[in-house]
Amino acid sequence: MKLYLDTANVKEIKEAASMGLLDGVTTNPSLVAKEGRSFREVLLEVCNLVDGPISAEVVSVEEDAMVKEGRDLAKIHKNIVVKCPLIPEGLKATRRLAAEGIRVNVTLCFSPTQALLAAKAGAWCVSPFIGRLDDISSDGMALIRQIVTIFRNYDFKTQVLVASVRHPQHVVEAALAGGHICTMPFTVFLQLFKHPLTDIGLKKFLGDWGAAGRQ
Ligand code: G3P
Numbered sequence: 001m002k003l004y005l006d007t008a009n010v011k012e013i014k015e016a017a018s019m020g021l022l023d024g025v026t027t028n029p030s031l032v033a034k035e036g037r038s039f040r041e042v043l044l045e046v047c048n049l050v051d052g053p054i055s056a057e058v059v060s061v062e063e064d065a066m067v068k069e070g071r072d073l074a075k076i077h078k079n080i081v082v083k084c085p086l087i088p089e090g091l092k093a094t095r096r097l098a099a100e101g102i103r104v105n106v107t108l109c110f111s112p113t114q115a116l117l118a119a120k121a122g123a124w125c126v127s128p129f130i131g132r133l134d135d136i137s138s139d140g141m142a143l144i145r146q147i148v149t150i151f152r153n154y155d156f157k158t159q160v161l162v163a164s165v166r167h168p169q170h171v172v173e174a175a176l177a178g179g180h181i182c183t184m185p186f187t188v189f190l191q192l193f194k195h196p197l198t199d200i201g202l203k204k205f206l207g208d209w210g211a212a213g214r215q
Pocket of ligand 1: 165
């Protein structure tokens with residue numbers, strides 16, 4: 001499973017990329033707005049830091065405008081994947097952009113029928129938001145399992161990008177369900193490394209080594 005960061009914060013991206021474990025980055029308008037910087041400038045910087053797919057979202061809601069925006073975003077860098085929302089106009093734009101060879105991440109997916117439509121429209125990947133489903137007492141991970149099964153049944157090439165991840169258990173379950181990509185906040189990425197027994201074990205090894213007078 002590919003691991004992406006869900007952020008527009010360059011410091012976080014730099015740190016994760018330096019570990020050699022980062023496969024890509026997803027952004028959305030809320031994340032970019034939070035940084036208070038020019039969208040284009042942030043995207044270029046991220047594309048130069050990470051040699052992998054970098055999702056950048058359109059903010060138009062009408063087909064022609066989305067296609068135009070998508071083309072402009074794709075021109076910024078070869079790593080850009082254009083994000084279109086899962087509305088009828090978004091899927092019309094997805095079909096046109098995909099036909100031009102532009103990779104599209106269809107975002108704001110909350111149901112298996114929406115995912116099926118995104119795949120049929122030619123999306124490179126679809127982003128089901130599992131945390132937001134959990135937030136309303138729905139089962140986000142059940143949606144991932146349904147979409148993975150549907151895509152396998154019909155051999156769709158569209159990848160399942162597990163989004164709106166809130167904790168490491170979401171990452172574990174995404175991998176068990178066969179999600180292709182999992183995007184997460186930097187805090188969750190760091191949590192993936194942690195286990196108290198690792199810290200206790202390392203402390204003991206080094207303590208024993210020191211007590212034996214080894215250098
Ligand atoms: O970037 C899309 C998605 O991951 C957003 O997550 O935490 O705002 O529900 P969240």
